Amino acid sequence: MRESALAYAMLAPSLLIFGAFVFFPFVKNFSFPFYQQSTASGFGTFGKAAPPKWVGWQQWHEVFTSRTFWHSAWVTVQFVVLTVPLGIAFGLLLAVLAHQRLRGITIFRTIFSSTVASSAAVASTIFFSLIGTESGLWKLRIHGHALLDDKTWALPAIALVSVWQSLGLSFIVMSSGLQAIPDDLLEAARVDGASSVRRFRRVTLPLLSPTIFFAFVVGSISAFKTFAEIDLLSPIGKETGGTSLLAYQVKRLAFESESRNGQAAIFAVGLFAIVLLLTLIQMRLERRVHYGR
């Protein structure tokens, strides 16, 4: 009895912080969609708020029949499809290169993993100076204007920034996966007559599949939640919808328009549902891609 009381006492500070800043907002978010906030009572306002009005399922209906939501969801899926496989492929390529036993390879390993130390904001700032404007360092123009201002190319360009920023982490994850493959399996394959391509295809890649699967799920979750790159790099695209990802829409609806935080909460719930689904898939499939040894 005393022991459990002590345990709760020690847990209390964490519970308090998590409760106030995670659990309470999380639960509260599910109630917002059922209320309409009156003008000037949104999250971004500090004036005296009028009491919110119960509107039931009306806002859910509005959001799920709106073009904005489905377009945003579609753009988000495009972004995920662009970033996740590319991030994994580049991370794997660099990890395979860095796995060679060569003199000075640790220098390359350090370089390859270095982007892990940069934030989305830093990556965005760097790339903005390169491609942000027509007079950016790379002087890239498409259809007569800067890459990030182009309706078609803004999303792939931001996706590339995101891939670059997450490359360090992807490299580290893939490297650890490669290092976990016992050397004697690859040596056995060498003696068994397999060429380097065959060894990679038949031994390395299958044994790396749990790592790739993990990177795929975590990368997808992270890509679905992308916000900073869009907010910083896409001054026009995000308004016209070309780069308007779900997470960005949550912020825009809640803070930039009047009395639409109920809708913002529905976007957040939608995002949560997608992430939850991915997590469940991971938990379900995780065992299938692991090999007992």
Added chain:
Amino acid sequence: MSAVAFEGVTKEFAGGVRAVDSLDLVIEDHEFLVLLGPSGCGKSTALRMIAGLDDPTAGVVRIGDRIVNDVDPKDRDVAMVFQSYALYPHMTVRKNIEFPLDARKLPHAERNTVVQHAAEVLGLAELLDRKPAQLSGGQRQRVALARAIVRRPSVFLMDEPLSNLDAKLRVQTRVELVALQRSLASTLIYVTHDQVEAMTMGHRIAIMRDGMLQQVGPPQEVYDRPANQFVAQFIGTPPMNTFHAVASARGLEVADGAFAMVDGWAREPQDVIGGIRPEHLHLESLAREAPDGGALVVATVSMVEALGHERHVHCRMQNDDSIIVRVAASDPYPTTGEAVALRADAEHVHVFSTETGQRVALA
């Protein structure tokens, strides 16, 4: 023709660690050679150089008539069984066994026949659709063997393949491996640190220490005439007794007595290391003369170990060297603290140099 030869082979790793030092060794075609030695003696490195997994720093490795220093492992016509078995965990037993054939693009029908045959030879026919994780240690070891034999290589390399098996299974597999080598009629090079495996399996044993070859020869010869003190003590359980002595006309003199030698010591008396295997020592009553009129050494019993089929009587001689005597379980034995007289079979007394540890020829 699948003899294997090391000609002045040295392997040095980064940091100057010399794993194999000027190794000269020829393994004959169809021979079962055991590379024996303690951990870190270079035996596995030597094996890996035959497989092509490590490159020699100096010297030449030959397989048949070919120098293979720069030949890729897949082109050496060797198969290797690893200590860990190195089974591909994501493949079924069938796919594991098939892998070397698959890599060589053997026609599908032929592949099936070969796999099925290997599986039957090794008692794996029922397990072909299982994954390695679903197999016992012994079954995994058989899969590794099957994977090696399907290719019918000219040279088999085995790196401590029995070390992960329990004692009973090890004895059984030992016998099966010897039979398998005979039926395959291939050259087999087998690495182990287990001297029982070495004694029972190989046509010849090559004993290594610190990267250097100590002795190579048939097991009984190595046992009976060890080239140096290291080999003498490495082979045999319990190991050969070694002790400080003076070789003289009386035999091997120790503090309180002497062990007889067949032809005596014709040279000037000299400090040496004496060596006698426990089974070549006999306990005599202190009151009696040695039955053959030979010399005796007085010692005190410090411990008696009963092993069921025999006893090991640990004695301490007066010069403080300890010595073990093997006594049959049915024979009388002394008790701890008792003083005894030790007699050696004169024809089985070994003499090693105190400086080099090398065997000193007595005749």
